[in-house]
Amino acid sequence: MTDTADRVTRVAADLMDSAAAEGSRQSRSAKAQLDHWARVGRAVSSQQSAARRKVEAALAGDTPLRELSTEEGAVFNAEITAAIEEDLATVDYGKVLAARGITTVALDENGDLVQYRPDGSTAILEHR
Known part of the structure; x- marks a missing residue:
């Protein structure tokens, strides 16, 4: 049986602030908004569609960015932004x-x- 209880974890302050702001617009708590974003991100990341493989190939440098559709480009940009923000938080x-x-x-x-x-x-x- 899977434990569905919440676990204490740290969340980047900028994400918590954004979640609180967006959550209030969506009638969600900041925690509920973070949970929502995580579930959406998990669903998008787990898709092994041709579009997802194309974005992953672009992230690896194997596919030119000009070959991405507008939607694929948006996912590519989101992946790059997240990677940069993660690095900024951990690298001196x-x-x-x-x-x-x-x-x-x-x-x-x-x-x-x-x-x-x-x-x-x-x-x-x-x-x-």
Whole structure:
């Protein structure tokens, strides 16, 4: 027998905010909206239709994007967007770029604009 009870899990804050906003428009709670999106995504991802195989081939770089229909292109874009958002949440691009010898600039926790150098040194940049 499958346990259908809810399990505690973490959800990205931006997804929770979007689910709350969309859920209120659809008369659903944020959790119900997330469940709905997950079920729709699961159904779409599990389709092994010719269109799905074509999108997967495009994602792998084996099919040119110009060969995708409008609908296939929308699925392709959604897959790419999700992958980018997942990577942004897990990869420290500052470290990746520093390892390549690239200096970056970002806001720190105080809201100051800081230059991060590949050697590990930093400098707060002045406003002008």
